Amino acid sequence: MSANSEGSTKAIFYALGANGGIAVAKFAAAIFTSSGAMLAEAIHSTADCINQIFLLVGIKEAKRAPDASHPMGYGRVVYFWAMMVALLLFFLGGAFSVMEGVERLKHAEPLKNPMVALTVLGISVVLEAFSLYGAMVEIRKISAGKNFFQWFRETRQSELMVVAGEDIAALAGLAVAFIAVVLSVVTGNPVWDAVGSIIVGCLLMAIAFFIIREVKAMITGESAAPEVNEAIRAHITNHPQVDHVINLITLQWGEQLMIAVQAKMRPQGSDKALVAAINEVEAGIQSQWPQVKWCFFEPDTDRTDD
Template identity: 50%
Template sequence: MSHGADSLKSILFALFANAAIAVAKLVAAIITGSGAMMAESIHSFADAGNQSLLILGLKLAKSPPSEDYPLGYGKAIYFWSFIVAIILFSLGGMFSLYEGWHKLGHPEPLSSPLIAIGVLVFAIVAEGISMWGCLREVNKVRRGRSYWRWFRESRQSELLVVFGEDLAALAGLVFALCAITLTLVTGNPVYDAAGTMVIGTLLLIIAILIGNEVRALLIGQSADPVVQDEMKAWLKQRPEIQHTFRLVTMQMGADIMVAIKAQMKETGTEIGMIEAINSVEAEFKKQFPGVTWLFFEPDNAD
């Protein structure tokens, strides 16, 4: 994947973990009648489906350019990431809120709550492994930034989605465990219903945050700010360039489109300037392998 992080590996970690967790949660929800457990089960099934959509998006994004899509299909991954955010919002967040509201109005005692607790502990361990796999890839591209800043600046929508889903899943599992434990200790099923609604609210917040970041990528964001700074510094030290007037970038999935407007140093001949530009372009692509399209405009003023 681009930027040094293997997004597919993170997605596969999450897919296998969520598939196993979803089945375990569903069985526990049916046995215990827990609304929080049912909400968590739907959440995990939705997550497993989401990861399948991300894999599809990554595959479609690699399709070669065509006459209708001369810059390729790289942004396809943004579309599927946005669909995932919608699913997380609707099937995850809204269903959990509905389930919690229903349980508040019609509270039912839990049966075999210890089974639910055991499944939740297993799920926390499995989801923790998935989160570890995701963080390992995130740390390859975070470059010293906080996780929040990386989340706001990253251009890898698929990695953003997996990170957000795993974070929401871990937090949701902890809330569900607390809710069921309180219900077991007090005998009051209201705690289970309240936990379900907290999980729903958490999922809605995460889905909105992910959707907002992917929306920006769909509209057309520049490359990662850290990468842009590296590009500017690289151009500044090139002996062929007198001054860089403008650097415009656009992230296209795993690929980057770059347009440069610069004043070249005098070479004495037109051929010499062309050779200098060709040299800069070739070295630029070596330095930044994610750059697929590079447009260079020599000029003496902006």
């Protein structure tokens, strides 16, 4: 297992443990308090647990060996499971919360035992913060000094991106639910609780949208992260056997990377010497970037040389 995969798996287990305990507590609190916002949060936490299981399935399936039908392996299957998670977060987490809030607006009921709800929400904040902290620790290991938003836009690790997005959505949703319950208690108006449920749902759908957009780009086919792309180009260009790079294509394939190089080589004494020079360049690339699973190298000339 690579370091990146191990970090993602750790973050997923942090989130799964936290959300499992939170979901049980929230459902109990929702029953005791008749809080729509609390019920929405409980369903959201349950959806998160399912999401983390999906991500673990994706990571395991991505490790399958290549076969005749999938000669390049199953690495990109993690993007499919990440998309499933995002859709589940959107519909089961977000849309259901909005519908529950609308229903509570139509049939508002006073809260029962609001202190139970507030206590559970407070504990949930601590557990979700722990989960988010675990994800951020893993992100900092691989972000190369980028801020979170830049990393989120440029990362090719769909599973870690999804976990971080879920945790941020969960913390923001908990804050909204806490405020909604407090306002319902202070004003004696249960409408605030329903409004809180609707806001939580809209928040979840908004974050799910951003995750879907990023995962869609990965499924379509993205290059390696910009800094990796440039580093590989510089490495090839600076090789003593290479005159210059004509074209370089990189394609992220789950954790692995495929590259296609078109380069003008320096003059070689024979075809065997040319092959040896190309093999040397490829070996150097795969030594420095072990995630490069496939390297297709085409020696060529500039059109002006023809």
